[in-house]
Each structure stands twice: as structure tokens, then as C-alpha cells.
Amino acid sequence: MNKEKLVKFLTSLPVHITLIVLSFLWTLPTLGLFINSLRPEDAAKTTGWWTVFQTPFDFTQLTLGNYISVLTEQGMGEAFINSLTISIPATTIPILAAAFAAYAFSWMEFPGRQIIFVSVVGLLVVPLQMALIPILRIYSATGLTGSFLGIWLAHTGFGLPLAIYLLRNFIGALPRELFESAFLDGASHLTAFFRIAMPLSVPAIASLITFQFLWVWNDLLVALVFLGGTPDVAPVTVKVSNLVNSVGEGWHLLTAAAFVSLALPLLVFLFLQRYFVKGLLAGSVKG
Amino acid sequence: MPSTLFQIGRAVLAMVLGIGGSFVYFVGINKIIDRVFSDEIQEKVRPWAYIAPVVLILIGYLIYPVVNTAYISFFGERSDEFVGLANYEFAFTNDSMLIAFRNNAIWLVVATAGTVGLGMLIAVLADRVRYERLVKTLIFTPMAISFVGAGVIWKYIYAFRPAVSPQIGLLNAINVNLLNNEPVAWLFQVPENTFFLILVFIWIWTGFAVVVLSAALKGIPEELIESARVYGANEWQIFWRIMVPMIGSTIAVVATTMVIYILKIFDIVYVMTNGNRKTEVIANRMYKEMFQFRDFGRASAIAVILLIAIVPMMIINIRRFRQQERQR
Numbered sequence: 001m002n003k004e005k006l007v008k009f010l011t012s013l014p015v016h017i018t019l020i021v022l023s024f025l026w027t028l029p030t031l032g033l034f035i036n037s038l039r040p041e042d043a044a045k046t047t048g049w050w051t052v053f054q055t056p057f058d059f060t061q062l063t064l065g066n067y068i069s070v071l072t073e074q075g076m077g078e079a080f081i082n083s084l085t086i087s088i089p090a091t092t093i094p095i096l097a098a099a100f101a102a103y104a105f106s107w108m109e110f111p112g113r114q115i116i117f118v119s120v121v122g123l124l125v126v127p128l129q130m131a132l133i134p135i136l137r138i139y140s141a142t143g144l145t146g147s148f149l150g151i152w153l154a155h156t157g158f159g160l161p162l163a164i165y166l167l168r169n170f171i172g173a174l175p176r177e178l179f180e181s182a183f184l185d186g187a188s189h190l191t192a193f194f195r196i197a198m199p200l201s202v203p204a205i206a207s208l209i210t211f212q213f214l215w216v217w218n219d220l221l222v223a224l225v226f227l228g229g230t231p232d233v234a235p236v237t238v239k240v241s242n243l244v245n246s247v248g249e250g251w252h253l254l255t256a257a258a259f260v261s262l263a264l265p266l267l268v269f270l271f272l273q274r275y276f277v278k279g280l281l282a283g284s285v286k287g
Numbered sequence: 288m289p290s291t292l293f294q295i296g297r298a299v300l301a302m303v304l305g306i307g308g309s310f311v312y313f314v315g316i317n318k319i320i321d322r323v324f325s326d327e328i329q330e331k332v333r334p335w336a337y338i339a340p341v342v343l344i345l346i347g348y349l350i351y352p353v354v355n356t357a358y359i360s361f362f363g364e365r366s367d368e369f370v371g372l373a374n375y376e377f378a379f380t381n382d383s384m385l386i387a388f389r390n391n392a393i394w395l396v397v398a399t400a401g402t403v404g405l406g407m408l409i410a411v412l413a414d415r416v417r418y419e420r421l422v423k424t425l426i427f428t429p430m431a432i433s434f435v436g437a438g439v440i441w442k443y444i445y446a447f448r449p450a451v452s453p454q455i456g457l458l459n460a461i462n463v464n465l466l467n468n469e470p471v472a473w474l475f476q477v478p479e480n481t482f483f484l485i486l487v488f489i490w491i492w493t494g495f496a497v498v499v500l501s502a503a504l505k506g507i508p509e510e511l512i513e514s515a516r517v518y519g520a521n522e523w524q525i526f527w528r529i530m531v532p533m534i535g536s537t538i539a540v541v542a543t544t545m546v547i548y549i550l551k552i553f554d555i556v557y558v559m560t561n562g563n564r565k566t567e568v569i570a571n572r573m574y575k576e577m578f579q580f581r582d583f584g585r586a587s588a589i590a591v592i593l594l595i596a597i598v599p600m601m602i603i604n605i606r607r608f609r610q611q612e613r614q615r
Contacts, residue, residue, distance in 0.1 A: 012415065012416075015412050015415055015416065016416065018408075018412055019409070019412050019413060019416060019418075019422050022405075022409060022422075022426065023421075023422050023425040023426065026425055026426050026428075026429065026490065026493075026494075027425050027428075028457075029429075029440045029441065029444060029490065030428070030429070030432070030440060032440075032443065032444070032457060033439070033440045033443060036443070044455070045455070046452075046453060046455075047453055047455065048453070048454065048455045048456075048457065048460050049455075050457070050460070077291070078291070078294060081291075081294055081295060081298055082294075082298075084298065085297075085298035085301055085302060088302050088306070089301070089302050089305035089306050092305075092306045092309075093305060093306065093309050096306075096309050096310065096313070097309060097340045097341050097344070098341060100313055100337040100338075100340075100341075101337060101338045101340075101341040101342075103337060104333075104334045104337035104338050105338070108330075108333065108334040108337070109334070110331070110334040110335065113334075116338065116342065120341075120345065122601060123345060123349050123350070124601070125547055125597055125600055125601045126349055126353060126594065126597075126601075127550070127551050127590065127593045127594055127597055128551065129551065129570060129573055129589075129590040129593050129594075130349075130352060130353045130356050130590045130591070130593070130594050131348060131349055131352035131353065131356070132352075132577065132590070133352070133355075133356055133359070133577065133583050133586060133587055133590070134351065134352035134355040134356055134359075135348060135352055148301050148305075149301075149305070152305055153344065153348065154348060156344055156348070157344045157345065157347065157348025157349055158348065158349075160341055160344060160345060161345070161349075164341060188317070188321075189317075189333060189337075190314070190317045214430075214431060217433070218432070218433030218434070218435070218436075219433075220433070220434065220435050220553070220554045220557070220558075221553055221554065221570075221574070224574075224578075225577075225578075228578075237433055237435045237436075237554075240435050240436065240439060240558075241435050241438075241557065241558050244438070244439060244442070244558055249446075251443055251446065251455065254439055254443070255439070255443060257439075258435075258436045258439035258440065261433065261435065261436050262431070262432045262433065262436040265431045265432065265433070266428070266431045266432070268431070269428070269430070269431030270428070270431075273424070273427070277427075277498050277502075280495065280498060280499060281498075281499065281502050
């Protein structure tokens with residue numbers, strides 16, 4: 001190694017060390033959780049998860065027992081299905097409704113268009129807490145508490161402002177000529193929506209799906225308020241937070257349950273990260 | 288197991304009805320408009336058919352509740368007797384509310400500075416190495432994890448055992464085995480415990496700051512930085528005199544976004560300490576008023592206070608949006 005290269009290497013060394021240390025620290029917590037979730041109760045109760053590295057090739061020290069136990073006895077399996085039942089429609093419905101609204105805001109003329117849209121943007125940062133009590137009262141009166149329909153609609157309401165805002169920015173920025181020539185050829189608005197606006201908005205929709213899905217899946221507050229009292233519809237977040245209280249120091253179970261709750265969002269995130277980042281940049285960095 | 292089958296069946300049926308129903312609405316309403324109205328009226332009615340569902344839902348789930356919450360914040364616990372400003376007086380004088388306000392202030396300063404500061408550091412440093420994407424992905428990944436999941440992850444790291452038994456929490460293992468200290472019940476330490484909770488937030492949200500700031504940094508023209516170097520500026524000056532001012536508006540965006548999330552912080556505290564040992568925050572207090580004490584008046588007053596704290600951020604957001612519109 002010549003001298004110049006050595007100097008360059010040494011001056012950049014602090015940069016490498018800082019980045020590697022930070023990356024390591026950021027990964028360690030999840031890794032520890034995952035390893036401990038695979039350890040039998042006795043081991044988890046008496047030693048730390050890092051002790052598995054004393055005999056790294058001894059796979060007999062690992063077990064899937066905790067997962068079997070939390071998925072069946074502790075009800076995480078049921079909660080997982082509930083989370084899916086909540087998240088999939090609570091992602092699809094608002095995005096579909098927002099897409100039609102965004103299309104109308106972009107390519108249709110009607111009185112009050114601008115005012116209505118600006119009001120929607122204003123609702124973006126209304127804290128959820130402002131909405132809970134009145135909705136809860138209506139739900140209690142109409143029997144919607146503890147129902148999937150109730151929580152879909154709630155998540156739809158809370159997710160719509162961001163979805164409309166992002167989609168309107170995207171659909172509104174599509175080239176005008178595309179729509180004009182389609183209308184000249186006799187296309188209806190519905191055709192223009194499904195054949196032009198939707199296919200071209202795939203990136204925006206993908207990023208919204210990632211956002212809304214993660215938001216709904218990871219939500220605790222809305223689920224606690226509207227489903228909290230009904231165990232058989234509780235999603236994973238509610239279940240895990242209950243387990244924290246009920247199994248207390250049973251870390252072999254808690255770590256497995258937590259991992260069940262975060263495995264799917266982690267997968268979705270790793271696959272759709274590109275779109276998620278695009279959404280972040282479109283929503284908060286523009287301008 | 289029949290119950291599992293029943294559950295899956297119910298889930299599938301519910302999803303088909305929910306998603307299918309909304310599709311049927313939009314396609315159906317279009318066909319109905321085509322059949323019923325003359326061409327001229329069709330074009331006037333159709334936009335309203337497209338925005339009606341969202342307008343109705345937004346009125347029902349945001350606008351009406353906001354007005355109603357503000358209204359019942361002046362009433363007693365069951366909203367049947369007018370109490371004037373009593374709920375607000377409670378909010379600003381009650382001991383645990385004051386602790387919550389103080390903690391939210393600490394959260395605002397430490398968590399915002401932590402995420403933005405670390406985000407900036409990592410964004411600038413990662414820009415100089417070849418494994419930038421890997422670093423960013425690793426730092427960014429916790430964003431996929433719920434506050435509940437993160438709460439369990441970190442509660443495990445903070446786990447405490449009396450000195451006689453081996454430590455299973457990472458932090459105490461380091462503290463006891465490597466540093467030869469007595470084990471510490473981290474989440475019971477007042478006032479440090481609030482900072483241990485804030486660490487969880489920073490762990491999750493730094494990735495957001497990194498990604499957004501890094502994108503802005505890449506927008507700074509390379510020639511600008513090169514010519515500053517040619518004129519003898521050191522890296523420190525380049526950072527403070529060029530990078531920070533050039534991406535100032537993006538830093539502000541990240542900071543306001545953090546402030547909005549921090550003001551509403553709930554899950555981390557609920558799962559890890561439930562506000563015990565002086566770790567209370569505003570949103571957790573509101574939840575307690577709502578469900579533990581069943582006092583809807585006080586809970587509403589607390590929600591209104593949260594709203595008022597967030598309104599300045601809302602104005603900044605709308606202004607920024609209007610500016611973007613004009614630039615188009």
C-alpha cells in the first residue's frame with residue numbers, strides 16, 4: 001500500500017468506524033429478540049440471548065416451541081388472522097376511495113373543488129385523539145364497537161387525508177394531453193380512471209399501500225379504543241401489549257409473540273422499501 | 288380446529304364484502320349516472336359521486352368528532368352538566384398532567400434533536416462510502432416495527448434481575464459483567480427512565496431522517512462543494528456553511544414531522560411503563576382519563592390541548608403545500 005492510499009484510508013477510518021458501529025447498534029435489538037424467541041424457557045430464564053454464540057453450531061439449543069405456544073395457547077395465531085382481516089380492507093378501501101376523489105380533484109370541474117381539497121390537506125395533522133370519544137359513543141350506540149366494519153371505517157377516515165393528498169399530487173401531475181385525447185376519442189371518466197390514471201399511478205399507489213398497511217398493522221391506539229374490549233377480534237398489537245402484562249417476565253414467550261407481530265410488516269417493508277421511500281419523499285420533501 | 292376455520296371464513300367473507308362493496312359502489316354509481324341523467328347533468332353530478340364517499344367519511348370521522356370533542360370538553364364526565372373551564376383547569380394543574388407536559392417537552396427536545404442530529408450525521412457520512420445503501424437499509428428497517436414490538440424489544444434490553452441472578456437484559460449484562468456495577472432497574476430510574484423511552488423512538492425514527500435528509504443532500508450540486516474545497520474550506524465548514532443552509536427547509540420538514548409524531552406519542556409509554564414512575568405523557572394520560580376513569584370531559588380537554596399544540600405545525604404544512612402549488 002503506498003503512502004497516499006494509507007493516508008486516505010486513515011482519514012476515512014473514523015467514518016467507517018462510526019457507520020459500522022451505528023449499523024451494528026441499530027441491528028442488535030431486533031437480532032437479540034429473534035434469537036431469544038428461539039430459545040427454550042429454561043435457557044431464556046437463566047442466561048442472555050448472546051450466550052448462544054458460545055456454541056454457535058449447536059442447533060439443539062434452539063427450538064420452535066415458543067412459537068407453537070404463542071400461536072396456539074396465547075392466541076397470537078388468532079390475532080394474526082385478525083390483523084390481516086383488519087389491515088387488508090383498511091388499506092384497500094381508503095386508497096380506492098382516495099383515488100377516485102383525487103381523480104375528481106385533478107381532472108373534473110366542480111364548484112368548491114379547491115376549497116374542499118385544501119380542507120382535506122388541513123385535516124392531515126388533526127391528532128387522532130380528537131376523534132376517539134365521539135366516534136366511540138356513536139359506535140357504542142350502534143353496536144359497531146368490536147366489529148371489523150367499525151375499525152375499517154375508522155382507519156379509512158384517519159388514512160384518507162394523506163392518501164388523497166399524495167394521489168392528487170400524483171394524478172394531477174400526469175400529462176393533460178393523455179386525458180384530453182382520451183376524452184376526444186369518447187372515453188368516459190370511468191375508463192380514463194381505470195385505463196389511464198390508475199396504471200400510471202402504480203408507484204404512488206404502491207407507496208401508499210406500504211404506508212397505510214404498516215400504519216394499520218402497527219396501530220395500537222385505534223384498535224384498543226374500538227376493539228379493545230373484544231378479545232376475539234383483537235389484532236397482534238393489542239395481543240402483544242396484553243401479553244406484556246400477563247406473562248411479565250416470560251421473555252421466551254414475549255419475544256416470540258413480538259416477532260410474530262413484526263415479521264409480516266418487516267417483509268412487506270423490505271420488499272416495498274423503494275416505494276415507501278418514494279412516498280416519504282413525495283409527501284414531506286417536495287418543495 | 289373448527290374455530291380457526293370459522294375465523295378464516297369470517298375474515299375472507301368480511302374482506303370480500305368490504306373491498307368488493309367499495310368497488311361495486313364506484314362502478315355502480317357511474318352506470319347509474321349514465322342511465323339516469325342527460326349528458327349535460329351527468330358531468331355536473333359525476334364529480335360529486337366520486338368525492339361523496341370521502342367527504343362523508345371525513346365529516347363523520349374527523350370534522351364532526353373534532354367539533355364534538357371541543358364541545359364536550361366543557362362538560363362533566365358524562366357530558367350532561369356544563370362545567371366551564373374546569374376540565375382545562377384540571378389539565379393545567381393536576382400533578383400527573385404537569386408531569387406529562389414536562390415529559391412531552393423533554394420528548395420534543397431530545398427526540399427531535401436525536402433523530403434529526405443522528406439522521407444528519409449518518410446521511411453525511413454514508414454519502415462517502417460504497418456501502419451506503421446497506422447502512423441506510425439497516426438504520427431504516429426499524430421503521431417497519433410497531434411501537435408495541437419495539438417496546439417489547441427494548442423492554443427486554445432494559446430487563447433487570449437482582450444482583451444474585453445472571454442478567455438476561457443486554458444493558459444490565461454490560462453494566463454488571465463488563466463494568467462491574469450493580470444491576471439497575473432502568474425503567475424505574477427517575478428521571479432517566481424517560482430518556483430510555485425516548486431512545487426507542489430515536490431507534491425507530493432516525494431512519495426516516497436519514498432517508499429524507501440524504502435525498503436532499505444528493506440535490507446539492509457537486510461543483511459547489513468541490514469549489515469550496517478548492518478555496519480551502521475544511522469539511523466542518525462545508526457541513527455548516529453549505530450543507531446545512533442548502534437543505535435547511537428539508538431539515539425543517541423532518542423536524543416538524545417529528546414534532547407532530549412526538550406530541551401524540553402513546554404506544555411506547557403505554558407498553559413499557561404505562562406512565563408509571565413519572566414517565567407519563569399527554570396522550571397516555573388522555574387514554575387513562577377515557578378508559579380508566581371514564582371521564583370524557585377531561586379526556587376531551589386533553590385532546591383539545593393536543594390539537595392546539597399541533598395547529599402551528601398544521602399551518603406550516605398547509606403553507607408549504609400552497610407554495611408547492613404556486614411553483615407548479
